[in-house]
Amino acid sequence: AQSVTQPDIHITVSEGASLELRCNYSYGATPYLFWYVQSPGQGLQLLLKYFSGDTLVQGIKGFEAEFKRSQSSFNLRKPSVHWSDAAEYFCAVYGGATNKLIFGTGTLLAVQP
């Protein structure tokens, strides 16, 4: 069955520092992968998605993610974090057979001044 693991429940970084949020997936075929961000009191906003092709995908707000099939990973990165990036981040995989988007448990990002 398809699944997504986000091993880090909570991460704190300093403003201006680089960021990497981890995501591992389980899926038999080539996955459709997504990263969403949820600010407090808001819905989920799509940051970026991977379907095929170039394994490094660019998203909104300066985020990027790299698909590594050998590691079953789709980690989210940002070279310099801003205070406004504090939010919860969700990785998701589209399970084709189930026709569902399966979410990880999320990583809560705090940004220190």
Add this chain to the structure above:
Amino acid sequence: DAGVIQSPRHEVTEMGQEVTLRCKPISGHNSLFWYRQTMMRGLELLIYFNNNVPIDDSGMPEDRFSAKMPNASFSTLKIQPSEPRDSAVYFCASRARVNYGYTFGSGTRLTVV
């Protein structure tokens, strides 16, 4: 594009009362999803529709929950009777095609006292 519109934003009700949550998907999107988010369980898919037809309601927790989509521009999620453990944020999302990410509404925060 107004995005996915949910109403109400907040709902406080007494145990035993009927609660109806509403969702207007993005025009042209043919899939609609209802999610529930809690601290304990994270994001749970309750039910989804394709072309107004319920496809998978395996996530609906009990018979107290029901969902309808009478037309392409409107869906409801009803809880009758409501219980305190139903307190959560309920999100509606819509999707145009398989390889597009979901667009989420801002959610309805339900509190059952």
